[in-house]
Amino acid sequence: MTCHDSLADGSVKRRAPLRCDLPTRLIQLTVLALFACLACQRATAQLPAFELRGVSQCFLAAGSESDFSITQGTHNSLADRLLFSDPGIVAQLKQGAARAFDNAAQPSWGQFKVKVAPEVKPGRYEVRAGGRFGLSNPRAVIVAPQVHALTTPPHDINNPPSLAIDTVHCRQTAAAKRERYRLQAEAGKTYRLAVFCSSIDSELIPVIEVVSQQGNTLLRKFGNDRSDLTVDFSAIASEPVTVCLYDALYRGGPTYHYGLLVEDTTQPLEWTDHVQAFPPSAISRVDLPSELTAEISDATTLTIPAAIRARFDHSRDRDQYLLKLSQGQAIDMHVLSDRINQPTNVRMLIEQPQGEGDGQTWKRIATVENGQNVTDSVIRLQTRDPIHRFTAPAEATYRITLIDLDNGQSLSSVQDYGFFAAPASDRFQLLAYHTYPHKDAKTSRPHGCCLRKHESCVVRVFALRTGKNEPIKITVDNLPDSLTCTETWIASNQNQADLIITAKEDIDAATIPLNIVGQSINGDSTSPLVAAKPAVVQWPSGGSRTSPTTRLTDQLIVQTQPLDTMPVQVTLAPGQEKLQIQKGKPVNVKLQIKRAEGGKNNIVLRARNLPADTKAGDLTIPGDKTEIEWKIEVGGKAVPGTYSFWGQGETKVKLGVHPEVHTAEVQYLEHLKALRAKEETKDQHAELDKQIAATTKRVEDLQKQTQPKDYTVYLAGPAITLEITP
Structure with a gap:
């Protein structure tokens, strides 16, 4: 722990730390810097794909026009477009001054003028940037009145500047500084202070303080990097107070944006309810009832189906509900709180009555504390919300008690929740996201999906089932002819599978939304199609994050890019799309390797998502091979069913990038030389010679930069379907 003093300019003076001496701190900073460098090196190992990290504006007003630029990103060269999730928000690339002896204005790559139509509703939207290396990952923006x-x-x-009620005050924090504002408080009024950070993909961990004129701290609340921070401040005197806002780790910069909003609790703003970013586990959430259930001392009697909205008003609050059930009646019950970003950890107690009248007691027959727990080390679908299917052992009125085990006050003293009970029904939800190409499954980062000719990407699909575990067939609906994708299966004993999407030879530059759907199959019976909800990685692990932060997004998108070709591709030989094999026996999968210039190196193929009790050793494919067989061994304990797995190939390829930049510079050089040769430019020869020399130097430099480079790549494919029989 470290103590701090505030200086007049808002900076923070650190006193002697209590647990960390200066050399130790320097070592920590050095290690963090080293990890940052290593992370950058890992990123350049892949073929370039647009990674968008920061933008200049995260808050826009309806009917406004403002400058908007990319402030931080990787492989964001020639960024010439922005794609917003609402057609009422449009961007135009700004133009810079023309170069010497050239009348054409030069594009200001990555800098835009953004217009928001007056009819765009307040809320949360997403923006993606496009450039030479496809379309980026999304970042969030908020439109406010x-x-x-x-x-x-x-x-x-x-x-400090004054805070206007109902106005979002926005900027980014600065390292080791506090943001200060003045609020003219009125005695007896309660103000709601909202800090928007997670909802705009900010790295900020917010801390907010309210300080009186005498320097007394009236309120201090800490947030986290997974949700926005909202607190209520009740003024006891009519006086100006200072509202301080800063990052809990005193960080700042272009990825630490925030929006600070003050509203009168007697006149709450409706639009603020529509800007939350939800975690992937929220795919199983439902809408809360609009009305809040009044707090009463006795248990509330509910009828099936039941849906209520309530609150934990204090740390010792215990809410109780009564449900009358017949013997053998099955119901699905769940609490919705953690999945809507409430700092809760709810325990559900199910009790059966014993005896009658004054002598009646309650016997606990079930305790539920958590719901689903599905993960792949990047996307985590676990939740602390209780989710439970209950079958009544006898006809009785059962008592359901809800207790919040997370009763700390630092984040919030009041937590919302919903309680739902309905007749049991078998169903499933799907979630999909673009995986990051790497041999370490734990490695991930925000990135776009840029598909060159013959290149493939992986989309992972999770299934959350309620009730029966039936096989689920996953497909991509309405895929254009320029892309291929084999159906994949999530077997009854699995909860995830991967789709391999591949670009063909004949592709155009296109932005393609992915509509991923699933259907459970039980013999001749099939369920209706269920659409997968998309998710995205916000930030990689590292620094203060022990795991990547992720959230739901509006859609998954693939950008095809015809300027380059993946030099090597591993595919299935004809007739190998679906293999039937008896458990306890091996099978050989026939593969074909398509190679072009730059793709002549060895490939190491590793199996991904193999079914239980199935083995496939790493396969080394020599650089001169175009055909090979891969031995798959199915053990005697394998569960019969249809399974999908794939091979990830690690290899080195040579690929040139940005040849068009070199070409444009060569054309400009030829234009200058042609002008130099004209009689009427005699008096400009000195300036032309200067420009020709500088441009020649740039052409030579670009020639070196655009030469083919070695990349370590992780090929996606081929996708293999195994039908294991008894």
């Missing part, structure tokens, strides 16, 4: 973007940092302790 009133936005004030501060141009001067609010760091002055003596003269």
Whole structure:
């Protein structure tokens, strides 16, 4: 723990740390810097794909026009377009000054003018950037009725800017500084202070303080990096107070944006309910009832189906409900709180009555504390919300008690929740996301999906089942002819599978949304199609994060890019798309390797998502091989069913990038030389010679940069379907 003093300019002076001496701190910072460098090196090992990390504006006002730029990203060269999730928000690339002896204006790559139509509703939207290496991952922006973007940092302790009610004040934090604002409070009024950070994909871990004129701290609340922070402040005196906002780790920069909103609790704003970013586990959430159930001392009697909205009003709050059930009646019950970003850890107690009248007691017959727990080390679908299927052992009125075990007060003193009970029904939900190509399954980062000719990407699909575990067939609906994708199966004893999407030879530059659907199959019986909800990685692990942060997104998108070709591709030989094999026996999968210039190296093929009790050793494919067989061994304990797995190939390829930049510079050089040769430019020869020399140097430099480079790549494919029989 470290103590801090505030200086007049808003900066933070650190006193002697209690647990960490200066050399130790320097070592920590050095290690973090080293990890950052290593992370960058890993990123460049793959073929380039647009990674969007930061933008200049995260808050826009309806009917406004503003400058908007890419402030941080990887492989964001020639960024020439923005794609917003609402057609009412459009962007135009800004144009810079023309170069010497050239009348054409030069594009200002990555800099835009954004217009928001007046009819765009307040809420949360997504933006993606496009460039030479496809379309980026999404970042979030919020459209609000009133936005004030501060141009001067609010760091002055003596003269902070005033906070206007119902206006979003936005900017980014600065390292080791506090943001300060002045609020003219009225005695007896309660103000709601909302810090938007997670909802705009900010790395900020917010801390908010309210300080009186005498320097007394009236309120202090800590947030986290998974949700926004909202607190209520009740003024006891009519006086100006200072509202301080800063990052819990005193960080700042282009990825630490925030929006600070103050509203009167007697006139709450409706639009703020529609800006939350939800975790992947929220695919199983339902809408909360609009009305809040009144708090009563006795148990509330409910009828099936039941749906209520309530609150844990204090740390010792225990809410109880009564459900009358017949013997053998099965119901699905669940609490919705953790999945909507409430800092809760709910325990559900199910009790059966014993005896009658004054002598009646309650016998606990079930305790439920958590719901689903599905993960792949990147996407985590676990939740602390209780989810339970209950079958009544006898006809009785059962008592359901809900207790919040997370009764700390630092994040919030009041937590919302929903309680739902309905007749039991078998169903499933699907979630899909783009995996990051790497041999370490734990490695991930935000990235776009850029498919060159013959290149493939992997989309992982999770299944959350309620009730029966039936096989689920996964497909991509309405896929264009330029892409191929074999159906994949999530077997009854699995909860995830991978889709391999491949670009053909004949592709155009296109933005293609993916509509991934699943259907459970039980003999001749099939369920209706269920659409997968998309998810995205916000930030990789590292620093203060022990695991990647992820959230739901609006859609999954693939961008095809015809300028380059993947030099090597591993595919299935004809007739190998679906293999039938008896358990306890091996099978050989015939593979074909398509190679072009730059793809002549050895390939190491590793199996991914193999079914239980099935083995496939790493296969080394020599650089001169175009055909090979892969031995798959199915053990005697394998469960019969249809399974899908695939091979990830690690190899080195040579690929040139940005040849069009070199070509454009060569054309400009030829244009200058042609002008130099004209008689009428005699008086400009000196300036032309200067420009020709500088351009020649740039052409030579670009020639070196665009030469084919070695990349370590992880090939996706081939996708293999195994039908294991008894």
